Amino acid sequence: MTQLQEVSVDDIKHLVSERAIQGETVLLNMGPQHPSTHGVLRLLLELDGETVVSCIPDIGFLHTGIEKNMESKTYAKAAVMTDRLDYLNTLGNNLAYSMAVEKLIELDVPDRAQSIRVILAELQRIASHLIWLGTTGLDVAAMSTFLYCFRERESILDIFELCSGQRMMTTYIRPGGIWRDVPVEFEAAVRAFIKMFPKRVDEYEALLSRNPLFLDRTFGIGAVSSEQALNFGMTGPPLRASGVKWDLRKARPYSGYEQYDFEVPTRTEGDVYARYIVRIEELRQSVKIIEQALNKMPLGPVRSSNHKFVPPPRSEIGVNMEALIHHFKLWTEGFSAPKCAVYNAVESPRGELGVYIVSDGGPKPYRIHWRTPSFDNLLALPFMAKGVLVADLVAIIGSVDIVLGDVDR
Amino acid sequence: MKPELEPTIQALTKTFNSQVNEFRGDVRVTILAESIVAAAQMLRDEFDFSLLSTMTAVDFWPEENPRFEVIYLFTSVSKILNLSVLVQVPGINPSLPTITGIFKNAVWREREVWDMFGIKFEGHPDLRRILMPADWEGHPLRKDYPLGYEEPQFTFNFEEIDLRKPYAKE
Numbered sequence: 001m002t003q004l005q006e007v008s009v010d011d012i013k014h015l016v017s018e019r020a021i022q023g024e025t026v027l028l029n030m031g032p033q034h035p036s037t038h039g040v041l042r043l044l045l046e047l048d049g050e051t052v053v054s055c056i057p058d059i060g061f062l063h064t065g066i067e068k069n070m071e072s073k074t075y076a077k078a079a080v081m082t083d084r085l086d087y088l089n090t091l092g093n094n095l096a097y098s099m100a101v102e103k104l105i106e107l108d109v110p111d112r113a114q115s116i117r118v119i120l121a122e123l124q125r126i127a128s129h130l131i132w133l134g135t136t137g138l139d140v141a142a143m144s145t146f147l148y149c150f151r152e153r154e155s156i157l158d159i160f161e162l163c164s165g166q167r168m169m170t171t172y173i174r175p176g177g178i179w180r181d182v183p184v185e186f187e188a189a190v191r192a193f194i195k196m197f198p199k200r201v202d203e204y205e206a207l208l209s210r211n212p213l214f215l216d217r218t219f220g221i222g223a224v225s226s227e228q229a230l231n232f233g234m235t236g237p238p239l240r241a242s243g244v245k246w247d248l249r250k251a252r253p254y255s256g257y258e259q260y261d262f263e264v265p266t267r268t269e270g271d272v273y274a275r276y277i278v279r280i281e282e283l284r285q286s287v288k289i290i291e292q293a294l295n296k297m298p299l300g301p302v303r304s305s306n307h308k309f310v311p312p313p314r315s316e317i318g319v320n321m322e323a324l325i326h327h328f329k330l331w332t333e334g335f336s337a338p339k340c341a342v343y344n345a346v347e348s349p350r351g352e353l354g355v356y357i358v359s360d361g362g363p364k365p366y367r368i369h370w371r372t373p374s375f376d377n378l379l380a381l382p383f384m385a386k387g388v389l390v391a392d393l394v395a396i397i398g399s400v401d402i403v404l405g406d407v408d409r
Numbered sequence: 410m411k412p413e414l415e416p417t418i419q420a421l422t423k424t425f426n427s428q429v430n431e432f433r434g435d436v437r438v439t440i441l442a443e444s445i446v447a448a449a450q451m452l453r454d455e456f457d458f459s460l461l462s463t464m465t466a467v468d469f470w471p472e473e474n475p476r477f478e479v480i481y482l483f484t485s486v487s488k489i490l491n492l493s494v495l496v497q498v499p500g501i502n503p504s505l506p507t508i509t510g511i512f513k514n515a516v517w518r519e520r521e522v523w524d525m526f527g528i529k530f531e532g533h534p535d536l537r538r539i540l541m542p543a544d545w546e547g548h549p550l551r552k553d554y555p556l557g558y559e560e561p562q563f564t565f566n567f568e569e570i571d572l573r574k575p576y577a578k579e
Contacts, residue, residue, distance in 0.1 A: 233460060
């Protein structure tokens with residue numbers, strides 16, 4: 001049994017002010033079990049009355065060692081773990097991982113699969129933003145938004161269930177394409193959703209955008225300038241709310257995003273309200289992308305036919321000896337990747353989600369690093385929280401939209 | 410290589426005597442450990458690489474010199490460019506100068522590299538463990554650190570496993 005080491009208060013002495021040591025300010029523990037920290041985030045707050053003097057985030061409660069675990073799995077098997085990172089953006093994680101592997105082994109993806117990937121990634125973005133909108137509403141005491149948002153999210157999860165049989169942990173997007181073609185009901189289900197959804201966004205806006213109580217809690221709170229936001233490594237909606245037009249879907253288009261016409265909403269204020277406006281606008285833009293992708297969706301295969309990397313379909317295995325050998329090789333040994341390293345990033349609902357894969361030439365990744373957006377976005381919290389009230393801190397945490405599975409990996 | 414990236418690469422090669430290689434469009438520049446601070450400063454101020462996208466390390470155990478490779482990934486938002494800068498670190502007493510003075514998010518990224526690989530960052534304001542508990546022993550992402558597992562408890566062996574679990578019992 002290992003010897004337990006005493007963790008002393010001296011370890012964090014340099015992070016609190018002199019007044020805390022003299023006992024003039026109060027140190028208060030917020031979390032890890034606290035409804036407004038959106039998961040298991042622990043904050044050590046130094047408070048002067050109700051004002052935050054300093055805020056020390058403590059993360060790692062949801063650390064699952066996924067990076068280490070992936071080193072012992074083949075490329076195909078490691079894909080299953082990607083869902084568990086950012087559990088509100090499961091298809092986006094699949095996409096980031098699949099694209100990195102495809103870049104490493106130079107695998108082409110059929111056009112139909114690219115369209116389906118875009119539709120699913122955008123549906124996932126809407127679902128993720130709906131959770132953010134609902135919980136942010138809850139944080140500032142607007143209970144009804146939460147219920148409406150979860151109603152719409154439910155219909156997105158139904159679409160995921162229709163395609164993959166799973167509501168959340170789908171692993172539907174895989175290296176070389178997608179698991180299998182979408183069912184015939186898919187198009188009608190998505191069309192029904194995008195027809196209904198813009199009206200729902202108007203309803204959310206009617207509930208919050210001009211609500212004086214909501215404005216009081218969000219306007220001018222937690223403002224970050226564009227230089228500061230970049231210096232903190234923030235990406236995604238918090239960066240765009242600070243006035244930097246940086247969206248990887250526009251900057252470095254992938255999966256055919258260059259064919260679709262959409263705007264990158266930005267604001268300049270950089271406060272909680274600006275982040276709210278940016279995300280609401282992104283909901284509308286996502287609907288636009290889905291509609292165009294559905295209209296342009298070509299027919300054809302959804303998986304690469306390069307069976308050195310992608311398993312052949314079941315129907316071929318019974319009749320084709322070569323297909324049987326490929327199937328056996330891919331599910332026992334896996335495929336080998338060339339010896340080098342690649343980095344690939346996609347725009348997740350929270351920002352730049354990047355995968356850095358180092359290969360040693362074998363069938364398992366030598367090292368996988370996940371550049372998760374919540375990690376860097378959360379890092380700016382102590383800066384944003386300086387001098388605000390505890391109630392405002394709750395609104396700021398909500399506006400950054402962290403997912404602790406994404407922070408802790 | 411994108412033509413916009415060439416002036417940056419030339420300047421880095423001239424000032425820091427770096428080696429450049431490219432794979433699938435990703436440009437990687439290897440420089441010496443002592444010049445990382447100056448290189449980061451130059452990239453941010455002169456070439457507008459204003460975002461430190463990520464920073465991580467790779468362990469090449471049982472190699473000893475160099476054992477680790479630390480990767481800094483810089484992004485230029487205005488010119489839409491990516492550039493990886495590699496630094497090699499020996500296995501005995503691994504340490505690097507910190508770049509927290511230039512990029513704020515390096516504070517947590519360097520803490521993560523310290524936590525996972527045990528590479529010390531000289532001059533870091535707050536070098537504590539970040540993801541693992543404060544009293545954890547070892548650095549999990551090193552290759553000489555075993556993956557480990559936990560034996561699942563079923564009804565028939567619940568008590569047997571419970572007896573050797575290392576948590577406090579009353």
